[in-house]
Amino acid sequence: MRKRKGAGRPTIADVAAQAGVSSITVSRALRDPQKVSERLRAKIDKAVRALNYIPDTHASALASSRSNVVAVLVPSLTNNVFSDTLRAIYDALDASPLQVQLGNSRYSATEQERLIGIFLSQRPTAVIVSGIDQTPAARKMLEEANCPVVQIMETGPDPIDMMVGFSHYQGGRAAAQHLIDQGYRHIGFLGARMDPRTTRRLAGFRRALEDAGMFDPDLVKTTTTSSSVTLGGVLLRELARHRPDLDAVFCNNDDLALGALFGAQKAGISVPDQLGIAGFNDLEMMQAACPSLTSIRTDRYGIGRHAVNMIQAVLEGTPPPEKIIDLGFDLQMRQSSDRRHILASGPA
């Protein structure tokens, strides 16, 4: 009957004809070569190359109810933290036939839920989703998605399926403990956005100070606006004006920490002597700053790499022994909080 146009791209039937086999054999040879005899496989490979055949992803997905898409959901495209992890995911998937479908939830759990719905309608091979604070509906969808799911950036007690990250609570606690150990006594907290991970860093910070009998809610300065270097300076100067006894700040990310450094410099406050500064994530600029900035180093690239590894392991039928991978963190002490010279010369 009437024929549709067709873009003229070769189909699996063309390959089959050229190789003298049936199309299902071509399909098998491409998807699972060991199911086809070596003789036919060679013929088919040759035909594929001769015709420059590229399988149609949509037809494949429709027929198999399965796509080659890995859905990845991050809360921000501009935050370097996520771009490092994304880069790892793209790098790791590079050699595989899997494609990334990236969604930006803008730090909104409901937006994340919406995107999960859209992405699942593409029947992805796997889902990578940031954080552990999905809405109940989103969690339910993912549990029923019938594909590997990895929650990244954070660890928690109750994975949907798998998890790679670290404890933001412990990170915040370690940063605070470090400032205490350096002899600071009026330690503030600068926080932007206050998403769930940030909030847990604050909780860890608070715990460390409470244990040391030093927690003062008046020294916690937070805002829900998004983070920036400029904001770090603004928050620092507001807090320092309000509380002249402030002698250190833990900033919930590195942008704020850099901004706090600039703010201190503008206000003539010397770092680290009059003010200690610590950040979170240890972006590359932290060690280059003058003075260099203390931060909690996190393995963002590793998180992406591990997430893909776990997915591939499941797809290959050898699920990873551990459902939860905690990559931890490292405190990188640098000049901005180094008071060893003062500590050595006597008690504060």
Place this chain on the structure above:
Amino acid sequence: MRKRKGAGRPTIADVAAQAGVSSITVSRALRDPQKVSERLRAKIDKAVRALNYIPDTHASALASSRSNVVAVLVPSLTNNVFSDTLRAIYDALDASPLQVQLGNSRYSATEQERLIGIFLSQRPTAVIVSGIDQTPAARKMLEEANCPVVQIMETGPDPIDMMVGFSHYQGGRAAAQHLIDQGYRHIGFLGARMDPRTTRRLAGFRRALEDAGMFDPDLVKTTTTSSSVTLGGVLLRELARHRPDLDAVFCNNDDLALGALFGAQKAGISVPDQLGIAGFNDLEMMQAACPSLTSIRTDRYGIGRHAVNMIQAVLEGTPPPEKIIDLGFDLQMRQSSDRRHILASGPA
């Protein structure tokens, strides 16, 4: 006959049955509502909502040889310049049924070509690609792709289809001219990566200095390694050691400029008096730095927004009057290159 499982998700036939119409009418009602009478449209909408129907993108793409994918190719996921543009693209496409398929070419033209091949096999609705330096094969593929193509980040004389960006050559030239105007006489160039855009900035820089009779190739310090704040400090100190007469640097991006500032601070070189610094792109941190840093402001978000607008205009049948949009740039003079106090008090 034997039935396949089917994930149980409602199909267009279920909606049609519920609404008491044929499935093609449902299809039309969803894709082009004005082709269906108001009465049926209401019924169909109701059925769609009742069943929570979500169209299958793969089936649609297979049947129509057209997907809802906009392919976007950027050279880097970690460079803030591109994440700003990406954010704009995601924001602008948010209300439409179009989905972004993102590829990372890692600053490699051959990798870009490979990805274009993969993406075109998904028959995208449109393609957004960074830069104007496609390989001949890639250019040919895009010309034959039979969909809108927008080259972004840069303008040039010979668009594949459409273009949004600005002239990096003129940007580099303006930065150099500014440093000349501020009375600097031994102006260096710090460059990382040296991709095509960077190279054109250098060409503009060179032109301005040559016009002023001040170009000195010995003051151009470049590397092909990727850019970082740390690298900015390293390059600056190497150049300053080699050429003590250096009195200003134009850095081909803001990371290098920030690093140069830190490097100068570590070396005890005062900015802007002993050394002027200018960057490129005007990331948010530039104005927060201490001293604040001069930069060439570019409208990265606007580039993404315009690119999507142009695509949507074409899809709606009202192609934009201009194939090339030049969004220009603005020099933001700040403390790091401000010598008006010196210029005012007499000749250098």
Place this chain on the structure above:
DNA sequence: TGACGTGATGTTAGCGCTATCATTATGTTA
């Protein structure tokens, strides 16, 4: 009044692949 345009809806046949059996050839066991 009858040939004909117009808009709304329906029928049918694919799009290019793969799931599910069916078939055939080959080896294996009692």
Place this chain on the structure above:
DNA sequence: TAACATAATGATAGCGCTAACATCACGTCA
């Protein structure tokens, strides 16, 4: 050697949607 497992290949029928044509109910105009 009969009965049966195993491996390699094929035939067929969809997956869920839409392009292309068909039909039908109106109105229009000479």
